[in-house]
Every structure is written in C-alpha cells, then in structure tokens.
Amino acid sequence: MSLRTESGFYYSYYKTVVEETPFVAGISKLMYDKTVEYPKEVNAFNRFNIHPEVIVGALYRYVMPWLNTTEHVQCHMVDRGAGFTPVQSCVGVGVPIFFYLEAIWVMAGLNVAALFLHAMDLSESFMGGFLAVMQYFSNHAECTRVQWTPNARENWAAPLLMLQSWLLSIQLQDVKRKNYIPLQVAIFILNCLCLLSWQFTQFIFLVQIAIFFIMEQLRIISTFNLSVFLHSHYCGLHMAILLLQGNDMLKSSLYASLFVVVSLYCMFFSGFRVKIKSRLDLIEEIFWVILRIFVVGIASIYLKKFICDFLELEEDGHIWDILVSKFTDYKNFHTLMYTCSEVFDFLPFRSIKNMTNSFLIPYVVFGVISAFYYWFVSLSCAEDLDKPKLKEQEVEDEDSGIENTTENKPRKGDLDVIDKEIRAKLEERDAFVESVKSINIEAAIFFNISLLVVYGVMAALVMRLKLLFSTQLCVISSLVFKKKYYVYPRNVNRLIIFILILGVFPMLWSLVNNMYEEISHIDEFSxxxxxxxxxxxxxxxxxxxxxxxxxxxxxxxxxxxxxxxxxxxxxxxxxxxxxxxxxxxxxxxxxxxxxxxxxxxxxxxxxxxxxxxxxxxxxxxxxxxxxxxxxxxxxxxxxxxxxxxxxxxxxxxxxxxxxxxxxxxxxxxxxxxxxxxxxxxxxxxxxxxxxxxxx
The missing domain is CATH 3.40.50 (Rossmann fold)
Incomplete structure (x- = not known):
C-alpha cells in the first residue's frame, strides 16, 4: 500500500513476474494483460516501460533458493493497537519488495559512481570527481527523488544516462580513435537500456542529436564524429523499438524524426560546405549554417507530423499541450492534471537558493567562465602568432628601389596587372579569419555545457526534471580543478584559489545539514x-x-x-x-x-x-x-x-x-x-x- 500511484502501478508488474509460476506464464500475462484497461487486452511490454521490473523479477526468481533462509528473511508480528488486528511484517533481502528496493539502491549508487568517473575525466583531476560527489550529496534533495518515489522511471534511467554521457565525453576526447569500437558497443547498449527504462529518454536523446548537429555545423567535431554518434543511436533506437514491440510513442517521436533527417544530411549534403578563405566566405558560411539548422528543424517537425498522420497516432500530443500551456493561457483537462501537480510546476526559487548556498552554482559559473576564457586566450594567441608572418610578407613585398625602375613599373591602366593585384589581395591571408579557424574548442566540454543549458530550461519548465539539471551542475562544477584553464595572471590566480577554498565551507555546511535532515526521517505508513x-x-x-x-x-x-x-x-x-x-x-x-x-x-x-x-x-x-x-x-x-x-x-x-x-x-x-x-x-x-x- 505504501507504493502509490505510478510506483504501485509499476511494482504490480514486478509482483506478477515474481509470483506467477512458471516464469513464462508471468511473461505471457504481461503480454496479454486484461487487468490494466479492462476489458481491452494490453501488451504491457509495448505500452509501458516495465523492463526494469521484469529483469529484477527474473533475477529474484533465480536467486530465491539462496535467499529463502532465516539469514535473509526475518519476520515478526506488529501490534497495531486496539481495534486493529496484528499483522506479520517480514524484512530482509529475501522478501520480494526489499529485493526490489535493494536493486533501486544499487542503481542509485551506480549513479554516484558514474558521476565521479564523468567529473574526474572531464576535469582531468581526482579532486574534480570528488568535488562533484560532495556537491551531489550536499544537494541530494535537488538531485534525486529516489528517497521518496524509489521506483520512478528516472531513478532507473538516470545512472544509465550518466554513464552514457561519460562515454560520449570519452569518445569526443579520443582523437586517435583507439577505443571507438568498444565505446560504440557500450554506448549503443546504454542508449537501448535508457529508452527501455524511461519514456522521457527520447527527449534527452533528441537534445543530444541537436547538440551534436550544431557542433558539426560549427566545425567543433567532424562529420565522421557525427556519423559515429548517429550510428550508436541507430542501433539503440531500433533495438529499443524491437524490445518494446513497436512502441508507438517512440516510433512517432520527434527524436526518431530528427535522427532520420540528420542522417540524410550526413549521407547526401554534408559535403556542401564553404571553404573559408576570407571574411566574405565566413559570412556566407554563417548564413548557410543558420539555414541548415533551420531546414533540419522544420524537416524533422514535418516528418514527425507525417508519421503521426500516416500511423494515426497522437501519443505525445499532451506533452506539446503542456509546453504551450507553460507559455500561454491555454488550458484543458489534461494539461491541468499535470500542472496542478507540484512536480510538474515551474522550478521553485528555493531550489536555486539551495544550490547557491552550497556553492554549487558559483563553482559552475566559475568553471564555465574559465573554459570560455581559455578558448578566448587561445584565439588571442593565434592572432599574435599570425602578426609576425603578415609583417614579414609586407617587408618582402616592399620595393627595394634596385630591381624595379620606373620603366619596369606596371602602368595603372594595364588590365592584366590590375587583375593580378586583385587576385593577390583575395588570396592574401586574413588574420581574423585564420584566428577564427584556429579556435580550439574542446568538444567534450562544449557538449556538457550545452547539455547543462538545455537541462536548465527543462528544469525551469518542469520541476520533476531538475534532477537532470542539478546532477549536470555537479559534473560541470568539477571544471574548477581543470589546471590548464588557470591562464589568468598570477595575482588573479591566487585570489581565485583563495575564493574556491572558502567555498568548501558552505558546501560542507550544506552537506552536513542535508544528510542529517534526510537521515532523521523515520516515518510509519498507515x-x-x-x-x-x-x-x-x-x-x-x-x-x-x-x-x-x-x-x-x-x-x-x-x-x-x-x-x-x-x-x-x-x-x-x-x-x-x-x-x-x-x-x-x-x-x-x-x-x-x-x-x-x-x-x-x-x-x-x-x-x-x-x-x-x-x-x-x-x-x-x-x-x-x-x-x-x-x-x-x-x-x-x-x-x-x-x-x-x-x-x-x-x-x-x-x-x-x-x-x-x-x-x-x-x-x-x-x-x-x-x-x-x-x-x-x-x-x-x-x-x-x-x-x-x-x-
């Protein structure tokens, strides 16, 4: 009874898998379920994301002979007072519900481990990973709801999404392509598992594809890297649709449509790029980049509409209605059913305040500023390196007064000479263009910062999604330990380090208070x-x-x-x-x-x-x-x-x-x-x- 609403709904499928004998009978009952939408027969694998329950239920049935002992199951009677009959209560990992909850706690631990690895790899420092974990527990109530709704879909998917983004960051940093095949296999499997665990994953993957496409347009990554990324989504998407037995919402999603459109771009149109030699070429390429992004977006929307009309599907129509209701006065029964729930309301100011008091947001702001400043400094250095070369060319082109006499000097009216001079000026290197082309933006950092921005918008609109935003904030906070970003003057560096050390104290204060408050919750359900x-x-x-x-x-x-x-x-x-x-x-x-x-x-x-x-x-x-x-x-x-x-x-x-x-x-x-x-x-x-x- 303590598992209510969605939690009780999903746990009922785990209960079916555990209790039905034989195991195949339980699976058959899920595929031909007349209980959930009586009298209609529903395929639960197709309609609901119940694969975590099926996997954990199958695992429990396998290990049950070893768990059915007094060591793993302890039972006692509970006296509930006058007027109420006593009940038997059993605890221990051998009890189905406790085994189920233990699996959820393991996933929560995996989420922290993946966070540490991701932050450590991004910051190239053990201290960066340690800081991210400390900030996670300092803002635990903002980063997860696992303590209140254990089997919510995001609690299954969040650790897998963190692992996937970590492996993507490694792939973006792997310039020599030594580990592409193992990474591709791992990412494709994680993509599939994420789609099986949480229906909202498709929107996260939609954002990822959009970010990678923009990175390719800005030439932060190559078309090859974009194609490799799309390949992992191709495998994961099709495997998920197969295991979900043709889930309509996934087939008709904007994520699937954007994937198709960007894939077509990579196959047929990625070679049409302007070769930038002058500022005019740069302006022309900027125009084409904006146009390509606009065309891909519109084409994806129209492709989704065509698929929905062709298959006569309106599965995710309520989601777009909710978005419209956030920005306008539009309301109907279904939007109000969502927005009247606190978890689907706007992000409250107290969340921002809590994350600021723990020094999480200040750390993130400094880390992002440091990254952009480092890229700006690299741009300035490139401009400085180009100046001497240009001066040398000017000296070489100066007239020495010995070889060139008045007779040898070209006449102003000579068309051939004028044409040669124009061509020479056009081919002359533009210092600004060369410096722009030499900007070395780190793809992994840019990807994670972009992801943070989008997660922030999602969290602002729907409070339930703040776990994505706050956890990504923890990842980005690790950049304060990225040593190569400290290119400030020596005096400024000392001041910055002193401020960062001071920030540890509010973080530890928030950590202690938050942990004490959460551990003090000892409740009884009735x-x-x-x-x-x-x-x-x-x-x-x-x-x-x-x-x-x-x-x-x-x-x-x-x-x-x-x-x-x-x-x-x-x-x-x-x-x-x-x-x-x-x-x-x-x-x-x-x-x-x-x-x-x-x-x-x-x-x-x-x-x-x-x-x-x-x-x-x-x-x-x-x-x-x-x-x-x-x-x-x-x-x-x-x-x-x-x-x-x-x-x-x-x-x-x-x-x-x-x-x-x-x-x-x-x-x-x-x-x-x-x-x-x-x-x-x-x-x-x-x-x-x-x-x-x-x-």
Missing part, C-alpha cells in the same frame, strides 16, 4: 481507510473498478482486480479513459456518467471524498478543472460526486462506505429499473441483495 477498502474488494466477486488513478493503481497491485484506468498517461486511449472516469467529479448528470461507465463495462465506481470536497487556492479542485474544460454552460450544476454521496441515484448503488472512500455498484440496463433506498439499508445487505439479483 492508511486504515484504504486498507478497509482493499480488504472489502478482495471479498467481492471479480469485477472491473473505476476511480482516480492513484487508488486504481493500489487496487490493481493489492487485489489483482481489473481496472479501467491507470497512472501511465503517455497513451491517447489511457488519457481518454481517465478523462471519462474523472467525470464523476465534474458537473455532469448521472445518466451521462452511467452511459460512459457502461461502455467501459465498469462494475464498481470508487469515489474519494478528498477529491470531491477538496479545496485549492490554485484552481486545482476537480470542479475547477472541469469548469475550465466545459466552460460556463454547466456552472450552475453541483458536482456529480456531491449528488452520489448525498442522494439516492439510479444506476449507482452504494455498497461500501467509510471516512474516505465510497463504492457504488453500477447496474446494467437489464436491472436499471430496480431502485433501493440505500441510506436506509446497511451496506452488507445492499451488496447481498444486488449480488442475488444479478445471480
């Missing part, structure tokens, strides 16, 4: 209202349940009863089902809802009092959300849930009720004429009467 509901459901005959997405996830996990809606929102039909079920909290008629429930073949409707009577200062009550969706036409009606909870309504008969939940049995048309005054008959008698009528 929800007797939901426990009563679930126990009642388990005593009923099999039937499909409708209700809010969080409670339906608990029903699916704890009772194994069919449900008609679920928390995984990245599918058009799933959103439509949730839209239909949540009408119970809108200003609709009972007849309208009854017709909708009949189409879904719902047996029981669960109504929650806190959703029905809840208050919100942000306009996030369900009645407010439905008012935005339906307009002013129905504002005079009371919410349907108010009527169901206070009056007797045809087709909806109360069979269970406690302080938080009410369950209504929904009749089909064959028994719609039967009416019972539910308020005068005990719940158990009503249920017995209804069951006897149906039988």
């Amino acid at each position: 929800d007797y209202s939901q426990e009563e509901l679930l126990q009642w459901i388990m005593r009923q005959p099999i039937g499909a349940y409708a209700g809010s997405m969080p409670v339906l996830a608990s029903v699916m996990l704890s009772t194994r009863r069919p449900i008609v809606a679920h928390p995984h929102y990245e599918h058009l039909e799933a959103r439509q089902r949730a839209y239909t079920v949540y009408k119970v909290y809108g200003r609709f008629t009972a007849e309208e809802l009854y017709q909708e429930m009949n189409k879904l073949r719902v047996s029981y409707l669960i109504v929650e009092r806190n959703y029905c009577y809840g208050k919100s200062d942000r306009g996030c009550k369900f009645s407010d959300i439905w008012d935005v969706e339906t307009g002013d036409s129905m504002r005079e009606r009371p919410p349907l849930c108010h009527i169901l909870l206070t009056e007797s309504v045809d087709h909806f008969y109360p069979v269970f009720m406690n302080a938080q939940y009410s369950v209504f049995r929904i009749h089909d048309i064959s028994v719609r004429g039967i009416s019972v005054n539910a308020q005068l008959i005990p719940v158990n008698l009503i249920d017995a009467f209804i069951n006897s009528v149906i039988i």
Whole structure:
C-alpha cells in the first residue's frame, strides 16, 4: 500500500513476474494483460516501460533458493493497537519488495559512481570527481527523488544516462580513435537500456542529436564524429523499438524524426560546405549554417507530423499541450492534471537558493567562465602568432628601389596587372579569419555545457526534471580543478584559489545539514481507510473498478482486480479513459456518467471524498478543472460526486462506505429499473441483495 500511484502501478508488474509460476506464464500475462484497461487486452511490454521490473523479477526468481533462509528473511508480528488486528511484517533481502528496493539502491549508487568517473575525466583531476560527489550529496534533495518515489522511471534511467554521457565525453576526447569500437558497443547498449527504462529518454536523446548537429555545423567535431554518434543511436533506437514491440510513442517521436533527417544530411549534403578563405566566405558560411539548422528543424517537425498522420497516432500530443500551456493561457483537462501537480510546476526559487548556498552554482559559473576564457586566450594567441608572418610578407613585398625602375613599373591602366593585384589581395591571408579557424574548442566540454543549458530550461519548465539539471551542475562544477584553464595572471590566480577554498565551507555546511535532515526521517505508513477498502474488494466477486488513478493503481497491485484506468498517461486511449472516469467529479448528470461507465463495462465506481470536497487556492479542485474544460454552460450544476454521496441515484448503488472512500455498484440496463433506498439499508445487505439479483 505504501507504493502509490505510478510506483504501485509499476511494482504490480514486478509482483506478477515474481509470483506467477512458471516464469513464462508471468511473461505471457504481461503480454496479454486484461487487468490494466479492462476489458481491452494490453501488451504491457509495448505500452509501458516495465523492463526494469521484469529483469529484477527474473533475477529474484533465480536467486530465491539462496535467499529463502532465516539469514535473509526475518519476520515478526506488529501490534497495531486496539481495534486493529496484528499483522506479520517480514524484512530482509529475501522478501520480494526489499529485493526490489535493494536493486533501486544499487542503481542509485551506480549513479554516484558514474558521476565521479564523468567529473574526474572531464576535469582531468581526482579532486574534480570528488568535488562533484560532495556537491551531489550536499544537494541530494535537488538531485534525486529516489528517497521518496524509489521506483520512478528516472531513478532507473538516470545512472544509465550518466554513464552514457561519460562515454560520449570519452569518445569526443579520443582523437586517435583507439577505443571507438568498444565505446560504440557500450554506448549503443546504454542508449537501448535508457529508452527501455524511461519514456522521457527520447527527449534527452533528441537534445543530444541537436547538440551534436550544431557542433558539426560549427566545425567543433567532424562529420565522421557525427556519423559515429548517429550510428550508436541507430542501433539503440531500433533495438529499443524491437524490445518494446513497436512502441508507438517512440516510433512517432520527434527524436526518431530528427535522427532520420540528420542522417540524410550526413549521407547526401554534408559535403556542401564553404571553404573559408576570407571574411566574405565566413559570412556566407554563417548564413548557410543558420539555414541548415533551420531546414533540419522544420524537416524533422514535418516528418514527425507525417508519421503521426500516416500511423494515426497522437501519443505525445499532451506533452506539446503542456509546453504551450507553460507559455500561454491555454488550458484543458489534461494539461491541468499535470500542472496542478507540484512536480510538474515551474522550478521553485528555493531550489536555486539551495544550490547557491552550497556553492554549487558559483563553482559552475566559475568553471564555465574559465573554459570560455581559455578558448578566448587561445584565439588571442593565434592572432599574435599570425602578426609576425603578415609583417614579414609586407617587408618582402616592399620595393627595394634596385630591381624595379620606373620603366619596369606596371602602368595603372594595364588590365592584366590590375587583375593580378586583385587576385593577390583575395588570396592574401586574413588574420581574423585564420584566428577564427584556429579556435580550439574542446568538444567534450562544449557538449556538457550545452547539455547543462538545455537541462536548465527543462528544469525551469518542469520541476520533476531538475534532477537532470542539478546532477549536470555537479559534473560541470568539477571544471574548477581543470589546471590548464588557470591562464589568468598570477595575482588573479591566487585570489581565485583563495575564493574556491572558502567555498568548501558552505558546501560542507550544506552537506552536513542535508544528510542529517534526510537521515532523521523515520516515518510509519498507515492508511486504515484504504486498507478497509482493499480488504472489502478482495471479498467481492471479480469485477472491473473505476476511480482516480492513484487508488486504481493500489487496487490493481493489492487485489489483482481489473481496472479501467491507470497512472501511465503517455497513451491517447489511457488519457481518454481517465478523462471519462474523472467525470464523476465534474458537473455532469448521472445518466451521462452511467452511459460512459457502461461502455467501459465498469462494475464498481470508487469515489474519494478528498477529491470531491477538496479545496485549492490554485484552481486545482476537480470542479475547477472541469469548469475550465466545459466552460460556463454547466456552472450552475453541483458536482456529480456531491449528488452520489448525498442522494439516492439510479444506476449507482452504494455498497461500501467509510471516512474516505465510497463504492457504488453500477447496474446494467437489464436491472436499471430496480431502485433501493440505500441510506436506509446497511451496506452488507445492499451488496447481498444486488449480488442475488444479478445471480
């Protein structure tokens, strides 16, 4: 019960893999699942990112004979006080849920290890890696949600993404191409695993391809390097689509479209580049770079639209609606379902404040400034090296007054001589152009800084994504230990080192306070209202349940009863089902809802009092959300849930009720004429009467 909403939804698949005998039966049940969107049959591998649960579940089944001992499982009875029956509680890695959580903690540890390796490689210093890890734990609440929602998809994918970006940085630094094949294989496998673990990975990879394409346009990397990068995505994308059994959202993603367009560019158009010899050539190339980036972006959008129209898909339409709602007044039911949740709100100022107090952001600002200053200094040095050469050429071209006489000097009107002079001036080296061409921007550093900027924009728009931004900040903070960036004057260097040493103290202060606060959380979970509901459901005959997405996830996990809606929102039909079920909290008629429930073949409707009577200062009550969706036409009606909870309504008969939940049995048309005054008959008698009528 403590695994709620999305967490309970995903854990139910792990539970299926662990409990079904034989193992193949569990896999078959996932591929032909009639529980999650009753009565429709759903392939869970295709629709949901459940591969982590399947892998961990298979591993548990393999090691279970060695874990089923008193050494790994300890059980005891818990007395819950007067009025409540005692329950048995078992702990230890031999218990399925603890084995599952241990796997998540291992991934969290892998994330820190990958962070250390990435930062150490980028800064070329052990201290850089150590600083990144210290900053990670100083800002642990900003860098991860693993302590609150352990099996969230990002907790599986974040360590793999960190490893992938580390290997990409190594690949960009490997100029001699000694380890290209091992790196390619490792990156391709990680790309595939990331796509299997988290549906949002496609947007991260979209950003990566865009950054690499821009780097190629700016000649920071070669077309060969871009092609190698695309090859790893080609293998990873196709393997992921195969293992996801043709996931529609991935096939129709902007990531897949951009990959195709950039690949076509590399194959057919990458050779059309201006050879820069003069400032005019430089301006012309800048124009073509901007045009190419614009054309690739537009072509990718149109290709995505064509694929979506051809396959008749609208899987990620809600994501673009959310983005539009962030910048405009556009709102609908689905955007409000997201934006009313705190994790999908804008990044709060307190997060920036916390990361500044721990000296993370100051370290990052200094590291980025140092990198750009180092590149600027290299540009200045290139200009200084070109000046003597130009002066030597001027001396050689001066007239000595011995060989050239007045008779030998060309006449001003000689067209051949004028043409030669023009050609000589055009071919003369331009010091500015040569210095621009000689800029040596480190590809790995540029890639990681660009990634940081994009992650920052994502985090600013959606707070849930701040883990990407804050972790990347930890990586970039390691640049303060990159020795070759200290090209400042000696006096400035001393001052900078002194300031950086002073920054260690606020970091350690934040580290101690943060760790103490997180370790001090010792809580106990209990929800007797939901426990009563679930126990009642388990005593009923099999039937499909409708209700809010969080409670339906608990029903699916704890009772194994069919449900008609679920928390995984990245599918058009799933959103439509949730839209239909949540009408119970809108200003609709009972007849309208009854017709909708009949189409879904719902047996029981669960109504929650806190959703029905809840208050919100942000306009996030369900009645407010439905008012935005339906307009002013129905504002005079009371919410349907108010009527169901206070009056007797045809087709909806109360069979269970406690302080938080009410369950209504929904009749089909064959028994719609039967009416019972539910308020005068005990719940158990009503249920017995209804069951006897149906039988």
